[in-house]
Amino acid sequence: MKRLWVAVATLALITTPGAAKRDRDRDEPEEKSEKAGDKDTSDEKSEKSGSKASKLALNKDPYPSTYKAFPGRPTAVTNVTVFDGEGGKFERATVLFRDGKVEKIDTGGGAPDGYDKVDGTGKWLTPGIIDIHSHLGNYPTPGVDAHSDGNEATGPVRSEVWAEHSVWPQDPGFSRALANGGVTALQILPGSANLFGGRSVTLKNVYARTAQGMKFPGAPYGLKMACGENPKRVYGSRNQMPATRMGNMAVNRQTWIRAADYKRKIDKGDTVLRDLQLETLAGVLAGEISVQNHCYRADEMAVVIDMAKEFGYKVSTFHHAVESYKIADLLKAEGICSAMWADWYGFKMESYDAVEENIALVHNAGACAIVHSDDANGIQRLNQEAAKALAAGRRMGFIVPDEVAWTWLSHNPAKALGIGDRTGSLKPGKMADIVLWNGYPFSVYTRPDKVWVDGALMFDAQDRTRRPVSDFELGQPGEGDVK
Amino acid sequence: MRALLNSILPISLEMGRRTAARRRGGGGADATVSCPSTIRRLRVERSPSQSHARWGGWVAVVALLTATPALAQSVAITGGKVVIGDGTAPIEGGTVVIVNGRVTAAGRGVAIPAGLPRVDAAGKWVTPGIVAGFSRLGLAGVDAVDPSNDTSAANSPFNAAIDVAPAVNPDIQPIAISRVAGVTRAIVSPSASNAIFGGMGAAIDTGADANPVSTARLFQFVQFGEGGARRAGGSRPALYAMFRNALTEAREAVAGVYRDNAMLRRVDAQALIPVVNGTMRLAIHVEGATDIRAVLALKREFPALNIVLVGATEGWRVANEIAASGIPVIASAMKDLPASFEQIASTQSNIGRMKAAGVKVSIGMVDDDDTRQAQYAMQYAGNMVALTRVPGASGLTWDQAFAAITSGPAEAMGIGGDIGSLRAGRRGDVVIWDGDPLELATSAEKVWIDGVQQPLSSRQTRLRQRYAKPEEGALPKAYER
Numbered sequence: 001m002k003r004l005w006v007a008v009a010t011l012a013l014i015t016t017p018g019a020a021k022r023d024r025d026r027d028e029p030e031e032k033s034e035k036a037g038d039k040d041t042s043d044e045k046s047e048k049s050g051s052k053a054s055k056l057a058l059n060k061d062p063y064p065s066t067y068k069a070f071p072g073r074p075t076a077v078t079n080v081t082v083f084d085g086e087g088g089k090f091e092r093a094t095v096l097f098r099d100g101k102v103e104k105i106d107t108g109g110g111a112p113d114g115y116d117k118v119d120g121t122g123k124w125l126t127p128g129i130i131d132i133h134s135h136l137g138n139y140p141t142p143g144v145d146a147h148s149d150g151n152e153a154t155g156p157v158r159s160e161v162w163a164e165h166s167v168w169p170q171d172p173g174f175s176r177a178l179a180n181g182g183v184t185a186l187q188i189l190p191g192s193a194n195l196f197g198g199r200s201v202t203l204k205n206v207y208a209r210t211a212q213g214m215k216f217p218g219a220p221y222g223l224k225m226a227c228g229e230n231p232k233r234v235y236g237s238r239n240q241m242p243a244t245r246m247g248n249m250a251v252n253r254q255t256w257i258r259a260a261d262y263k264r265k266i267d268k269g270d271t272v273l274r275d276l277q278l279e280t281l282a283g284v285l286a287g288e289i290s291v292q293n294h295c296y297r298a299d300e301m302a303v304v305i306d307m308a309k310e311f312g313y314k315v316s317t318f319h320h321a322v323e324s325y326k327i328a329d330l331l332k333a334e335g336i337c338s339a340m341w342a343d344w345y346g347f348k349m350e351s352y353d354a355v356e357e358n359i360a361l362v363h364n365a366g367a368c369a370i371v372h373s374d375d376a377n378g379i380q381r382l383n384q385e386a387a388k389a390l391a392a393g394r395r396m397g398f399i400v401p402d403e404v405a406w407t408w409l410s411h412n413p414a415k416a417l418g419i420g421d422r423t424g425s426l427k428p429g430k431m432a433d434i435v436l437w438n439g440y441p442f443s444v445y446t447r448p449d450k451v452w453v454d455g456a457l458m459f460d461a462q463d464r465t466r467r468p469v470s471d472f473e474l475g476q477p478g479e480g481d482v483k
Numbered sequence: 484m485r486a487l488l489n490s491i492l493p494i495s496l497e498m499g500r501r502t503a504a505r506r507r508g509g510g511g512a513d514a515t516v517s518c519p520s521t522i523r524r525l526r527v528e529r530s531p532s533q534s535h536a537r538w539g540g541w542v543a544v545v546a547l548l549t550a551t552p553a554l555a556q557s558v559a560i561t562g563g564k565v566v567i568g569d570g571t572a573p574i575e576g577g578t579v580v581i582v583n584g585r586v587t588a589a590g591r592g593v594a595i596p597a598g599l600p601r602v603d604a605a606g607k608w609v610t611p612g613i614v615a616g617f618s619r620l621g622l623a624g625v626d627a628v629d630p631s632n633d634t635s636a637a638n639s640p641f642n643a644a645i646d647v648a649p650a651v652n653p654d655i656q657p658i659a660i661s662r663v664a665g666v667t668r669a670i671v672s673p674s675a676s677n678a679i680f681g682g683m684g685a686a687i688d689t690g691a692d693a694n695p696v697s698t699a700r701l702f703q704f705v706q707f708g709e710g711g712a713r714r715a716g717g718s719r720p721a722l723y724a725m726f727r728n729a730l731t732e733a734r735e736a737v738a739g740v741y742r743d744n745a746m747l748r749r750v751d752a753q754a755l756i757p758v759v760n761g762t763m764r765l766a767i768h769v770e771g772a773t774d775i776r777a778v779l780a781l782k783r784e785f786p787a788l789n790i791v792l793v794g795a796t797e798g799w800r801v802a803n804e805i806a807a808s809g810i811p812v813i814a815s816a817m818k819d820l821p822a823s824f825e826q827i828a829s830t831q832s833n834i835g836r837m838k839a840a841g842v843k844v845s846i847g848m849v850d851d852d853d854t855r856q857a858q859y860a861m862q863y864a865g866n867m868v869a870l871t872r873v874p875g876a877s878g879l880t881w882d883q884a885f886a887a888i889t890s891g892p893a894e895a896m897g898i899g900g901d902i903g904s905l906r907a908g909r910r911g912d913v914v915i916w917d918g919d920p921l922e923l924a925t926s927a928e929k930v931w932i933d934g935v936q937q938p939l940s941s942r943q944t945r946l947r948q949r950y951a952k953p954e955e956g957a958l959p960k961a962y963e964r
Binding site: 141142143144172173176180229325326327328329330343344345346347348349351352353354355356357361365376377380381384387388390391394395396438439442443444445446447461462464472473476477478481482483 | 624625626627628656657660772797800817818819820821822823824826827828829830831832852854855856858862865866868869870872873874875876921922923924925926943946947950951953954960
């Protein structure tokens with residue numbers, strides 16, 4: 001710890017925002033060859049980049065995913081109604097998947113030979129739901145103090161922490177999200193006490209003995225940032241900076257200036273002591289790490305958008321975003337997603353202007369809309385939250401087909417997480433992350449019947465042996481119950 | 484569920500919103516005790532035209548929000564699919580008759596008195612207004628804004644004597660939002676602060692008028708389980724000792740005895756007199772099976788106590804014993820996580836299993852966005868129906884589920900003769916829905932409270948209209964309304 005701070009102190013140089021922008025522009029093409037999550041070893045990396053990028057043999061994936069898809073069987077779900085996740089709908093279709101991948105959606109025939117047949121009559125089939133905002137694992141249940149691992153609230157800039165180092169893979173919440181919610185992938189974020197909360201991690205919703213065993217292979221890292229009330233309250237109440245929204249911005253900007261300087265040195269090939277805090281931020285400036293920004297108010301989102309331009313990075317998604325409807329045109333123009341609740345409001349001042357039509361208004365304006373949970377209960381009903389948002393939009397006269405609304409639950413979050421090429425829809429070749437619902441999935445009366453992850457059957461309402469029970473619940477009252 | 488967590492940490496995540504209220508100071512208590520004329524006024528029958536002078540500008544503001552005069556009305560709602568709300572099956576082509584603010588008849592073949600205004604509800608559902616079974620609705624405008632939050636009073640020297648009625652504020656957003664959603668009544672409870680007793684709760688309506696309280700001092704609230712143990716000094720044995728001591732001091736108060744070394748202040752002891760003699764219900768918030776058994780034992784020890792169990796997340800494990808006791812339960816519907824060690828065995832099947840065992844169980848918002856999301860009652864009830872299609876799970880039939888958010892909580896609180904169903908004599912709280920009221924896409928089309936048709940707008944509907952197109956027009960948004 002002390003060593004890190006020494007490193008920061010030696011880097012306390014001033015560089016102009018303009019210079020930072022130029023640095024980024026110049027270096028971007030080279031940086032693109034080294035996406036975060038790349039499986040390259042550090043040796044290979046230093047060979048590739050040679051002396052040009054850095055003398056530091058930087059392993060960008062030191063806690064690599066050990067997730068392995070469980071074995072599945074070639075499966076044909078027949079006579080089923082399908083939302084493909086990208087806005088397509090198929091009636092009386094057969095969905096084929098094998099070897100962990102979607103093969104095709106067939107509207108012509110039944111189950112071919114060699115496939116296990118699942119009768120989908122009266123049922124719906126969709127891509128698995130992806131929750132872009134979860135704290136399962138880092139705020140697990142039971143919510144005892146000893147489990148409170150989501151906010152490193154010891155300083156407003158804590159980009160050096162990585163959420164995966166807090167994830168407890170025995171959180172019972174993962175099983176509920178799977179069995180009741182049909183969630184197949186999720187992003188675990190640090191909390192919002194800090195301006196820079198740390199790195200997020202994207203998980204497959206499959207239990208493992210280690211957090212690495214749950215990590216979505218090759219998923220890029222995200223950086224959690226937070227606007228507004230939380231950081232200024234946490235630090236202001238300690239008589240520290242930031243205590244105001246302008247303080248938030250000043251600390252943000254000063255931090256980006258430090259990050260730009262760190263990146264410039266690395267790119268130049270200077271020898272520097274690695275600084276985990278600035279390393280993550282440099283990853284953002286290099287376009288390798290996406291920014292996941294907690295922000296409620298429209299005016300604050302607009303300020304963040306300008307800050308991102310000032311320092312040459314891009315915001316992937318505004319989280320919570322209860323006022324996105326006020327600037328949906330701006331968000332569309334900037335290509336920024338909004339991850340939203342259907343109807344949370346009024347719990348704090350910056351949520352005062354929430355409206356039930358937020359998601360539909362954002363969608364209707366042509367901007368990217370995502371339904372998120374931020375909640376171990378809400379994650380079990382994201383389809384219901386989408387249904388409420390959809391109904392609110394329709395009451396305003398917006399024509400949003402059901403199958404298009406499903407993009408809010410899988411394709412849009414997958415894209416915002418940088419995994420949209422691998423999951424989030426039923427395009428052939430994508431991961432067979434699939435939910436079979438026992439009815440119309442926007443009905444309150446509907447529940448998951450089966451959930452496959454990478455083509456492996458991980459939940460089956462008809463089969464108690466396909467219901468995961470975390471270590472915590474083993475041997476306790478209620479073990480293995482329907483929940 | 485994160486009370487413990489948040490008492491340590493300023494923000495855990497955005498769910499910290501739920502506990503911000505609990506961390507707040509006691510500023511609101513001053514407002515509730517310093518205005519006795521307000522207390523009296525809230526208990527009288529609706530008479531909004533009276534005492535304008537005393538109410539000053541507040542009445543004027545409410546009057547502006549009130550589209551219809553707050554006078555009891557008479558109406559016949561015809562042709563709809565009528566749900567009585569008492570657990571009986573819906574009636575196609577039914578009629579609901581309200582005369583002078585009360586239901587006089589509902590069902591098929593109902594005679595409509597001559598001259599009654601008629602509203603056609605053909606193709607619609609007609610039901611009693613939804614009752615938020617256990618809530619803090621009306622006590623907080625914005626949870627985390629302390630001056631607008633009267634749910635608890637951490638720095639008050641009082642506890643059992645705290646009475647929420649004069650604090651219930653019909654001007655705050657959650658009231659209008661609940662009304663727009665079809666929630667017409669709520670059981671409103673204080674939170675326990677620095678003592679196990681939280682004070683006296685009320686039944687309220689969500690009408691657009693200045694008289695929200697329909698029954699003040701309806702019940703006393705006490706916190707048991709983990710939260711009670713903490714407030715009692717750190718353990719459950721300490722909690723039970725404190726509870727017994729309180730009952731003892733209340734009994735002494737009946738006899739007019741107030742000791743100098745008593746733990747309860749005089750008004751707190753007095754407030755517990757109707758509890759010890761059984762004329763006021765005692766809502767006990769308790770979650771774990773062991774703690775529920777302890778409550779059942781207390782009932783045997785103090786048979787006069789008129790207990791309602793609130794929470795009861797592990798109630799299914801002691802369902803037969805609860806049923807035998809006859810004690811009603813207002814439970815959380817959707818809890819299924821081991822959020823704390825008193826909820827290890829939680830499951831969404833809790834309510835269904837208790838119902839099957841014969842427990843009088845209904846649905847409440849127990850520590851679940853209880854200041855503002857009363858409208859989740861319909862969604863939760865719908866989920867109880869969904870469970871009937873999940874192998875191994877227990878849920879409710881549609882009729883049972885609807886009763887669990889209307890007559891169920893009303894009966895648990897002893898006001899089933901006044902609200903919660905369309906049986907004759909109940910208040911004229913009626914909603915016309917554009918579909919199955921438990922479905923997610925359904926909305927309330929018309930709402931009556933005490934026979935008065937209600938405006939269905941809120942700050943949210945105004946904001947939505949202003950930003951239907953986000954771009955600014957000829958003038959800034961501030962000019963669009």
